[in-house]
Amino acid sequence: MTPEACPTSPRRGFCPVHEWERLVPERTFLAAELEEEAVDPAGDPAGDAVGDAVDEPAAAGEATGHEAGGATGPPVRLALVLAGALVPVRDEGGAPTLLGRDAPDCAHVPELSALDQISRAHAELSWHAGRLLLTDTGSANGTYVDDERITGPTQIWPGSHRLRLARDVEVTLVALDEFGAPC
Secondary structure, three states, X not given: OOHHHOOOOOOOOOOOOOOOOOOOOOOOOHHHHHHHHHEOOOOOEOOOOOOOOXXXXXXXXXXXXXXXXXXXXOOOOEEEEEOOEEEEOOOOOOOOEXXXXXXXXXXXXXXXXXOOOOOOOOEXXXXXXXXXXXXXXXXXXXXXXXXXXXXXXXXXXOOOOOEEEOOOEEEEEEEEOOOOOEO
């Protein structure tokens, strides 16, 4: 889905018609842009010239390395939408994000304690070599990716898989924008 296909909105990356679609401009010339960045106008490779700007904010629609699978820039900030609440996923290098009725990462989810099909310690999200992995932690009713019960660590990414805890608790993995809102 491209932003051009949607009505204009005052909020970047948001379309009132396609609320849950990720809006990203199509970038067919990213490789050429990266080559241009490697040599600045003065001919200095990789911006070694004195007085180069550091950490300039990217212009709207410019590639920043925050896109799914981006290899440059800071890591993408992710969260789960669970029972209508956002559960932030810890960044790479941090402790796993724990999911379950008694999990401290889910303590703010209002109706989770009433969902007894979810185990107290149901699943966890962890990073390994730049990949986000979902692992069932011995739950009674299972963790599902694309309607198949997982038995070991399974790689996931926003928009790429259908996630479910137990029989019928849908979970959505989303990327967060710079303001902490799903994008």
